Amino acid sequence: MMENLRTAANSVVLKIVLGLIIVSFVLTGVGNYLIGGNGNYAAKVNDQEISRGQFENAVMGERNKLQQQLGERYSELAGNEGYMKAMRHQVLQRMIDEALLDQYAKHLGLGISDDQVKQAIFNEQAFQSDGKFDNARYNALIANMGMSADQYANALRRQLTTQQLINAIIGSDFMLPGETDSLAALAAQQRVVREATIDTRALVAKQQATDAEISSYYEQHKNNFMLPEQFRVSYIKMDAAQMPSEVNDADIQSWYDQNRDQYTQPARYRYSIIQTKTEADAQAVLDELKKGADFATLAKEKSSDIISARKGGDMGWLEPATTPDELKNADLKEKGQLSGVIKSSVGFLVARLDDLQPAKVKPLAEVHDAIAQKLKQEKGLDAFYAQQQKVGDAAMNDTESLVGAEQAAGVKAVESGWFDRNNLPKELDFKPVADVIFGGSLLGENGTPGSNSDIITVDGDRAFVLRIAEHKPETVKPLDDVRDQVVAAVKQQKAEQQAKQQADKLLAALKKGEGDAALKEAGVSFGAAQTLSRSQDPLSMKAFDMPLPEKGKPSYGVSNDAKGNMVLLALDEVQAGKMPEEQKKVMVSRMTENNAELAFEALMSNLRKEAKIKLGDAAEQQQ
Template identity: 65%
Template sequence: MMDNLRAAGNHVVLKIILGLIILSFVLTGVGNYLIGGNSDYAAKVNGHEISRGELEQAFNTERNRQQQMLGDQFSQLASNEGYMQQMRQQALSQLIDQALLDQYIKDLHMGISDDQVRDAIFNQQAFQTNGKFDNAKYNGLITSMGFTADQYAEALRKQLANQQLINAVANTDFMLKGETSKLVDLVAQQREIRQAIIDVNALAAKQTTTDDEISQYYQQHQSSFMAPEQFRVSYIKMDAASLQESASEADIQSWFDQHKADYSQPQRNRYSVIQTKTEADANAVLDALKKGEDFATLAKSKSIDPISARKGGDMGWLEPNTTPDELKNANLTEKGQLSGVIKSSVGFLIARLDDIQPEQVKPLSEVHDAVAEKVKQEKAVDAFYKMQQKVSEAASNDNESLAGAAEASGLKVVETDWFSQDSVPQDLDFDAVKQAIFNGGLVGQNGAPGNNSDIISVDGDRAFVLRISEHKPEAVKPLDQVKAQIADTLKHDKATQQAKEQANKLLADLNAGKQDVLQAAGLTLSASKTVDRNAQDPVAQSAFNLPQPVDNKPSWGVSEDMQGNVVLVALDKVSTGSMPQPQIDQMVKGVTQNNAQIAFEALLENLRKEAKIKYGAAAQMQ
């Protein structure tokens, strides 16, 4: 039961619902705000159209998420048309749910104020540097995603409204004190047990088997005695690290001269801006500045951008790749220089260049060792690729051995012992190498050696060329090889059956009040021990399925321990246990969250039932 409660508290769907993160919403879903409608729509929800573009973006987002999560396994799934169609339908279903929630929120008149939006932006860690809001980072991030400040704020407002609804549903469930107390008593309950073990291995040693029994078992279970496909492989391993050479001072200087940008910080400019809605307002601000009014004071009172206005218009330090085009095109080159009125996508701007940090380049002496290492690595990689070319040509020209490839590389051919897919030598344990060995392309007819492989690159700095020296296909092991194994299995099965029959007979006698039957059977009850529901021992778990003892007489049952022995269990006492308050709180939280999830799913189900949903052509796989 504790496992079920933990599962409730860690339910994936619930965590997704309750743990929505603002920035990840922006990165994956906010792009839908910028996609226009299309007559070839995906669905209409109570008249609201979900466009083909929205569906394509949601589908691609889910595809990218699964590709990152599953890695190489995803390529196999992606080739399954049914699987991709299912993913597409799931993406559309989520868009429909979102549309229904948006409409429901609107019907409830739930609103998010400008102050709530502003606070959410200021508190978002992605926009902070050293725990404080960084205006430059904020502008750079939303600009790189293709948003203006207004577009981002509107998307965020919608997301916060969603969270408000979700929290409202999630916080409605609770547990009464009496319910909590009863649940604690049940979960923390303890039981005192004794046990008598019937040793199955000891009984198995007394069993016998016949050749007919062994042969019959072999015929019926041949799939259990398969010898896996096996290989012996010859290979040459090339490693860029082994090809490193020393770097001359001339090489180091030349490389540094070509890569100075890697060791420099570009020029940075610091701007302040005042943003207005109209050109007339901007001209009025510009006139005031020319008359000597303070820029920061005007920014705080006149700018409609709440973020920069709060800091007196300061945008922070901006590098060329984070500077908006409007500021670049203003051609401000001197400290204190003021722009004219700048028309932008968010209104009109007045900008001032506050400070300039010129480009800074580290001297070679400061980075000499790092540059030398780079030169050595590049030389090694160059030699590595040249060696690969030679080995590839040699392996192609002499396709019946690796002798030519070994001569071209100056490396030795390595021969493996026999191995299967479950026992690949460590040196060959790479996905690309295993794919080449096990896909069948290098095996000749009737298991004979086939051709040399192409060059197989691994991790970018290692490469292999190989061939299958010998091959054994999957086959059933001969009876002689598995006869002893089958005999042991049959003896153990017979012993287990005998032990269960004995235990059931003893159980009937014990329940009838015959207390001396255990001694007569040569069995002894162990000392009493206390167990709880968290015990992993199957004997302890079985004790919680037994009825409570009556009149100081034990309650009896039969179980098996983790060694496969049959066990008679005596339940002597049931008592309530205790639970630390933090654990009680966590348990209650898990139960209430699970109930909240059920309520939220019920809300969505009701919204779907009452909605008019019409699917368009774009809902199908393209």
């Protein structure tokens, strides 16, 4: 049972299942998970007690993790009593499995030294800052869990011991290269077959369907003829893009004056620099420049800033927000002006102001249309939200109709035609709208129209308020409405039965050596030989399930093809296959991953069978 675990050593599946990863306690806050608790127990595993406190802390950790993963969806699940019970059950079963693994590791005499625990703590990324162990961070995190250093170390020791158990088991087995080659050859094997097809479609035309057969089939397959739940709704649509939003030149001018900074191009400066490592080197450069040396030439020769040096010291155009403080403080105001020696965080600089552009404001005429569009959108949104409030209040004040909401919106409600979940009208085809309509909250007793909806907002600054006008529950379509479908199904069923009987009869004849005459009488013949590889095609699957042919004598079988026809197969030859190395590696990898979970389940099943597991009051009261 345990031999297969070796191939699962690096399986993601197994690591997830067995990973009692301590850092997860940090992230989810399961502080007392491995600490004893008071009160009645949740379970006893071979006399080892899982206390109520341990169980409730683990449940709380699971809730926290789900809330982080699901966000707003979690509140919906948290209100589902059945879901929460199932979640609690899963948590307890996981704790039982962990206890069994811990006990099995102790039985084998596995243990982890203090040095190994210490090294694992140092290596844990959650406790590191800038790639190094941070003792303050470590203490803060375990304190946040409500654990002492000793308690955390004990929990980590359990996790490492469990991993040691897995390593001990998987280290006792290995796969020989010959085994891999044999599996690859088997997977790459090909089979040469001939096919003789019994055309089911041709038999359908010969079938008759009696009234009794039609009625019987209809009664047995009513679920295939369901008419889905249907609705007609009345709704009012609100759209921000259609709200009145006229603006005038005075509005535009006022907004432009108040937000002039948005259309201002700040002053721009262009500097060149020469960077040196020492103040003396910078002073020497400055002295040469004052004597008339070429700035660009000196920058290329002597600047330690490689990037600007390649450009002769040129820094490009800079705005105040992107200009280093050292250059700002140099107080360079005129083109060509040199700075003194400037001390910086990277050494010393000599700078020159090469050019400057004063601040520039875009004229109103240039931005007039953009401001007008912006103000129209803002006014439209203001009107949209105001209308939502009015319509929503009116719909809640008069829950028996949309008359009040129509008056508030200034439009008549639209009446939809009949629709179901699969063909929502295009105008209403939004998930939030569908959730409200099909959620049942708008239906009264016995499926009658109920109250108005709240305001339903959707993407694109649109909103709806609606009510159910009429409702039809899910029902079975009358036989008269689906008679043609039922007749076709009955004929198809009878044709398939006839084809199956004919195929079985021919197969028996072929196995007796009397196939030629039987095939001729049935008007069926084998086609040309073809070579099949393993696939999910029904005929390929059947061909690889058939017994090997004897020398000069094919083996026979029967199957359905993808079109529903019955097909007789003659297997003439089995050809050895050779799988490319890369494909072989992929196959072995997939087998390892698939076997990992099966191997672990086998181990846990064996441990559970031999264990005495008793649920306590804390668990049973949740069942």
